[in-house]
Structures are given as structure tokens and as C-alpha cells.
Amino acid sequence: MDGRVLLLGGTGLIGRALTACLGPERAVATHRDHPADDSLWFDSTASSVESLLDQVGNPGHAVLLFAESRTVFCAKHPEEAAAINIGSSIRTLDALKKRGIKPVFLSSDGVFDGRGGNYTETDTPHPLMEYGKQKLAVEHHLTTQFDDYLIVRPTRVLSTQPGEGAIFDSWLAAIRDKTVIQCADDHHFCPIAKDDLAKLIVALIDGGAKGIFHAGGPDAVTHWSLLQSFIAALGVKRATIQAVAKSINDFDVGETRPLNTTLNSEKARALTGLVPATPGEVCREYAEAVKRQGGFENG
Numbered sequence: 001m002d003g004r005v006l007l008l009g010g011t012g013l014i015g016r017a018l019t020a021c022l023g024p025e026r027a028v029a030t031h032r033d034h035p036a037d038d039s040l041w042f043d044s045t046a047s048s049v050e051s052l053l054d055q056v057g058n059p060g061h062a063v064l065l066f067a068e069s070r071t072v073f074c075a076k077h078p079e080e081a082a083a084i085n086i087g088s089s090i091r092t093l094d095a096l097k098k099r100g101i102k103p104v105f106l107s108s109d110g111v112f113d114g115r116g117g118n119y120t121e122t123d124t125p126h127p128l129m130e131y132g133k134q135k136l137a138v139e140h141h142l143t144t145q146f147d148d149y150l151i152v153r154p155t156r157v158l159s160t161q162p163g164e165g166a167i168f169d170s171w172l173a174a175i176r177d178k179t180v181i182q183c184a185d186d187h188h189f190c191p192i193a194k195d196d197l198a199k200l201i202v203a204l205i206d207g208g209a210k211g212i213f214h215a216g217g218p219d220a221v222t223h224w225s226l227l228q229s230f231i232a233a234l235g236v237k238r239a240t241i242q243a244v245a246k247s248i249n250d251f252d253v254g255e256t257r258p259l260n261t262t263l264n265s266e267k268a269r270a271l272t273g274l275v276p277a278t279p280g281e282v283c284r285e286y287a288e289a290v291k292r293q294g295g296f297e298n299g
Contacts (some may be wrong), residue, residue, distance in 0.1 A: 004028055004059035006227055009066030011036040013164055014157060017198035021087035028056050049095035058099045061205050062096050063104040064089055074131040075254030085134035090141050102148050105191035107135045109155040114258020121267055128258050152201055154215040155263055156191045160285040168286050171230055185224035185247035188260045190216030203272035216263035217276045229280050233287035
């Protein structure tokens with residue numbers, strides 16, 4: 001089997017981490033709006049998957065990373081989001097199947113309703129969120145129409161490096177600008193660092209894994225508790241930070257959100273031997289990167 005991995009939508013946060021993990025000899029990335037070195041232009045809504053595959057040949061695996069992942073947008077514009085999240089995804093998957101390329105689909109912890117938590121891969125999904133419903137529709141297509149596939153369900157992905165557009169960047173900007181940070185204190189989830197997620201996906205690919213795997217971090221947090229760890233890691237004065245705790249369903253998100261989407265990821269860890277960093281460790285690594293860049297004043 002060709003050891004290369006096609007990363008469809010591969011110049012975002014997760015795609016860049018996968019490219020670094022795979023190395024240039026294995027990673028073949030596409031982009032739509034944000035080109036990177038050697039990435040190929042591909043628009044999942046308009047481009048021909050067949051033409052792309054004619055151009056790159058048939059890699060062993062293809063990871064579907066493109067998505068309309070703005071959950072509020074999905075809730076308020078479901079048909080427009082579904083054109084990408086369902087229509088483009090299924091069309092791409094079917095083209096991969098014809099070429100004998102194993103698909104790797106990134107789903108979401110949003111396929112669960114949040115009434116239980118600590119979900120395993122055998123628990124029955126029941127999404128409340130439109131985004132989760134769209135992800136589950138593609139999962140159903142894979143599980144019913146494909147024999148060989150890999151579905152990875154990550155939760156919120158964190159970055160250890162400033163400037164990559166993850167949630168820590170918005171918090172850092174708010175602390176610097178002395179603006180209010182509003183956080184949900186009742187939504188529980190298991191965040192994972194981007195590099196740990198990339199290593200896990202590559203290990204699953206290289207290990208020949210098939211089926212569904214959860215990809216959460218080792219500890220459950222809320223956005224509020226994660227913010228407290230972030231503030232502590234930065235070493236800033238808590239009294240100078242304006243932060244407000246709210247229910248996740250007090251935000252204008254256009255739909256009811258699940259309260260507990262914590263994932264049990266022991267299946268993936270047992271197979272790969274990988275243990276992701278804790279949220280506190282991720283916060284501290286990000287804070288160290290900030291300090292190396294010169295830190296900031298917070299008085």
C-alpha cells in the first residue's frame with residue numbers, strides 16, 4: 001500500500017500538525033483559502049475529487065479535514081453547512097472508495113446528547129447540535145456503505161503555540177486588551193492538544209486500525225476551569241482579569257447544547273500506547289511559548 005496520506009483541507013490547525021507528524025515524504029495536503037508549502041488547491045464543493053486523485057495518484061489513506069466547523073453557523077444555516085459537511089463529504093468518500101483509498105473521517109464528540117458523559121465507541125449517538133447531526137450522517141454512510149474505514153471523534157483541539165487561532169489565542173488577546181472573557185462553566189469535555197491528536201491519528205493509520213475511535217484528552221474540564229488553568233500558567237494577576245462564568249445555553253448559539261460530551265478514549269490509547277498531555281500541561285507549554293516571545297504586561 002502507498003504510505004502517503006492525502007490531507008483534504010490539510011492547512012488548518014489539525015492538518016498542519018498531521019503534516020508535521022507525517023513528514024513531507026508522506027503528507028499530501030490540499031487547501032482552499034490558506035495555501036501552505038506544496039499544498040494543492042481543492043474546493044470540496046466545486047472541485048473534482050477524481051481530477052485531484054489523477055494528479056496525486058492513489059495514496060493509501062485520505063483524511064477528510066475540510067468542514068464547516070462553526071457550530072453556531074451550522075445551527076443558524078443548516079442547509080448551507082450540510083452542503084459541505086454532508087454533501088461534499090459523502091461525494092469525496094465515494095470517490096475514494098472507487099480508487100481503493102481508505103478514508104479517515106474526523107467526526108466530533110458532538111454526536112452525543114451530553115446526558116451521560118464518558119462515552120465509549122459502543123454508546124449510541126444522539127446529537128442535539130446540528131453540527132453533530134451532520135457528522136453522524138456521514139458516519140452512518142461510512143458504517144453502512146464501506147468495509148474499511150476509520151472514524152476519529154476528537155473533542156476541542158488545543159494548541160501549545162500562540163498565533164494558531166485556537167481558543168488560547170482569544171483568551172490571551174482579551175487579557176492583553178483587558179476585555180471581558182465569557183466562559184461556559186457547565187459544559188464538560190476532554191480537550192486534546194493538536195500534536196497529540198495528530199500522533200494518535202497517524203498511529204491508528206500505521207497500525208491498520210479500522211472502525212470508530214474516540215480521541216479525547218485524559219482529563220475532563222469546562223471552559224471555565226480551563227481558563228483558570230490558563231491564567232495560572234501565564235502567572236498573571238487574577239484580580240486584573242475580567243471573566244464571567246455562564247451556562248453554555250445562555251450564549252446565543254441558536255440551539256440547545258449538550259452539557260457533558262466527555263469521551264472515554266481508552267480504546268485508542270490501548271491500541272497506540274499514546275497518552276495525550278493533560279489540559280494543565282498544554283496550558284503550561286503555551287505559556288512558556290508566550291514567555292519566549294517576550295511575554296506581556298498585566299498589571
